[in-house]
Each structure stands twice: as C-alpha cells, then as structure tokens.
Amino acid sequence: MSAASATSAASHRAPGTGEPDRTTASSEVPAGVTAGVAVFDRQTGTFTEQLNTTMPFRSASVVKLLIALDHLWDKGPAYDIPAADRTRLDSMLRSSNDDAASHYWVQNGQGAIIDRMVTRLGLTHTSRPPSTHPGYWGYTAVTAADTVRIYRYLLDRAPTPLRDYVMGNLRRSTRCATDGFDQHFGIAGAFERPWAVKQGWSEFSSGGCTAAPTTAQAPADASAGTRTKAANGVDLTRPALHTTGTVGAGDRAIVAVLTLHPDGTTYGKAYSDLGRLTRSLVVPGAQEPAGTWFGTWSSGVRVRAGATTESATLTTLPAGVEVLVSCQKQGQTVTVPPYTNSWWAYLPQYGGYMTNIYIKSPENELPGVRAC
Known part of the structure; x- marks a missing residue:
C-alpha cells in the first residue's frame, strides 16, 4: 500500500x-x-x-x-x-x-x-x-x-x-x-x-x-x-x-x-x-477478523452461497474492492478468457464464495490461504 x-x-x-x-x-x-x-x-x-x-x-x-x-x-x-x-x-x-x-x-x-x-x-x-x-x-x-x-x-x-x-x-x-x-x-x-x-x-x-x-x-x-x-x-x-x-x-x-x-x-x-x-488504527476492544486481504478486478462480481455458478447469489462486490479471504476450496471450473480456474475463495464477511478468477493473484490457488 x-x-x-x-x-x-x-x-x-x-x-x-x-x-x-x-x-x-x-x-x-x-x-x-x-x-x-x-x-x-x-x-x-x-x-x-x-x-x-x-x-x-x-x-x-x-x-x-x-x-x-x-x-x-x-x-x-x-x-x-x-x-x-x-x-x-x-x-x-x-x-x-x-x-x-x-x-x-x-x-x-x-x-x-x-x-x-x-x-x-x-x-x-x-x-x-x-x-x-x-x-x-x-x-x-x-x-x-x-x-x-x-x-x-x-x-x-x-x-x-x-x-x-x-x-x-x-x-x-x-x-x-x-x-x-x-x-x-x-x-x-x-x-x-x-x-x-x-x-x-x-x-x-x-x-x-x-x-x-x-x-x-x-x-x-x-x-x-x-x-x-x-x-x-x-x-x-x-x-x-x-x-x-x-x-x-x-x-x-x-x-x-x-x-x-x-x-x-x-x-x-x-x-x-x-x-x-x-x-491501521489503534482501536481498544476491537478484534480483527482472521484471513488475508486480496484485491479483485472486474465489476458485478457475485458472492455465491456455494462454489458453483448455479449457487444462489448473496450479493455483488463493488468493482475492484479488496476482500478478506479466510479459506479456499475447489469447486466448479470457471473460464473467463484467457483465464480458467476451479478454486473458490470463502469471504467470511459476506458469508459466501467468489471464484478465484477475479482475485488478483499470480496463481489459481491463493498463496498462504488454507483449504476450507
């Protein structure tokens, strides 16, 4: 930053x-x-x-x-x-x-x-x-x-x-x-x-x-x-x-x-x-949520109840916003040319999953993030 x-x-x-x-x-x-x-x-x-x-x-x-x-x-x-x-x-x-x-x-x-x-x-x-x-x-x-x-x-x-x-x-x-x-x-x-x-x-x-x-x-x-x-x-x-x-x-x-x-x-x-x-603030009594912050790209990215595109949409993300990821798992393969990815990230603050394809990371599987 x-x-x-x-x-x-x-x-x-x-x-x-x-x-x-x-x-x-x-x-x-x-x-x-x-x-x-x-x-x-x-x-x-x-x-x-x-x-x-x-x-x-x-x-x-x-x-x-x-x-x-x-x-x-x-x-x-x-x-x-x-x-x-x-x-x-x-x-x-x-x-x-x-x-x-x-x-x-x-x-x-x-x-x-x-x-x-x-x-x-x-x-x-x-x-x-x-x-x-x-x-x-x-x-x-x-x-x-x-x-x-x-x-x-x-x-x-x-x-x-x-x-x-x-x-x-x-x-x-x-x-x-x-x-x-x-x-x-x-x-x-x-x-x-x-x-x-x-x-x-x-x-x-x-x-x-x-x-x-x-x-x-x-x-x-x-x-x-x-x-x-x-x-x-x-x-x-x-x-x-x-x-x-x-x-x-x-x-x-x-x-x-x-x-x-x-x-x-x-x-x-x-x-x-x-x-x-x-x-970055010193906030007495505050507890930070567990997970790792990642940037995202594209607009209208959906957060879904499960790791598939058929799962119910819970909400959409503001374009380009950072998200907190607590874990990840393999689910439906998603293709957005030229990218293909079967990994999905769980976003605890939204209570659902997004495909890793829209997360800014050099690898399909996010580094340092545990499996769900």
Missing part, C-alpha cells in the same frame, strides 16, 4: 474537556486521501488516535444521526414512536435511506436542526449547510472530534430509551443501503462484531449490492442551486467516504474516520483505501 504515516506525538487534551485540541496519530493514510480521524477509548477516557480532528468535512449521511436525535429529542420517557416514524427512522439509520432524511429535514426546519443540535450537544465545529444549498442536508459540516461528541452523548447522557433505539438500529446496519451501495466498509469491514455504524458517502456511483437503487440524495427543496467547490472551508466536490460508530463489547471505542478522495476515484478504491486506514 502506498501510504504516508502521520507524525506521532503524545496525546494532548484541552483542559477539562476530555477532547483533542491538536493532531496526534499513528494511522496510515493512503496517498491522495485527506482524513480526519478520532478514536476514543471510553474505558480510559482517552484518545488513541487523533488526526485533523477539527478539520470540517461535508457530512454526507453521517448527519442522519443529528436528524434522528433532533426529531426524537422531546418524545417523553416512554419514547412511543408512531409506526410511520419508526419505519422511516429505522430505514434511515440502518440502511441510510435518503428519502427519510429529506422528509425530516423539511418537516423540522432544515438548517435549524443543526443549530439546535450544536447547542444541545456542545458541538464546536459543526454547522448547517451553506446558505446557497439549504436543502442539501449532506452538506452539513462535521468534524471527527464532533462526531465523537455525538456518540458520547448517545452512550453516556441520552435517555436510555433513546440510546437503545438509535444504537440498536446502528447495530443492525444492513450491508446494502437503500441506494444500492455496499455500506459495510471501514469499521464494519475491519473488525468483528460487536460494532454499530453510521456511514456516509458522496459523489460515487453505486458500489454494487442487492438493494434496488433509489434516488440519490435529492435536495430537500428544488431551489438548492448549483454545486460549488467549497463553502465555509468545506470541500463540497471531492468524493467523500466516512465510517463512524462504536467497536467492542460495551461500545468500548468510538471511531470516526472522515475521508476525501481524489476526483475520479472509484468506489472500490475508496472503499479499499478507507478499509486500510481503519485497519
């Missing part, structure tokens, strides 16, 4: 805040990627990773956490959520449903949602979308440090019913988002459960999954205007891919990794680069 190691330094916190006030990190950031990273150990009350923690990024779908919290803020101790609301909120939090987010964005006052949540949660570098794009909830500015603050509120201060509802949905994150993206990158790909995630992406074509694509984030009003390069110091055009959430028993670690990628970056490359970055 072509990567540049961030400069390491002693962790430093602002007096009395428990929050980072300067950049410290040991993470590996792939070349060309801009990243903001914060990893907070709830057991010790310290940060294990801090990189560009107050750099603002457009939130993409990470802002759905604030949209949900604002809508549920004053629901009373029982938190009796009407069925229609529960359906929308479940889909927004688990499957990143954009239509649900736009519904609440309009209903609850657009940027006023962000203003309220900044005050309620004590966020220091989060701000509403620029005045030129009031309907674009994904243009909300967030930072890695403020993302940690959002999760710390949820876990440590929110009423128990609210915490259990929101975090319960994040624990049940679906692999396929409602817009057809495979959203189990970053935290979800790097670590074994238990984890809970809210992901974000912007300016990518569909990564390939089994969900039927719907309208990508439509502005909540028709007068949002044309896109601009930057507003209030926030880049609005470079492809963005974010992974946020908690990892480990008892939600021990809070992880926020916000990234921007060079124009033209494919979803598979960004997915893989974010995975490498996330796997």
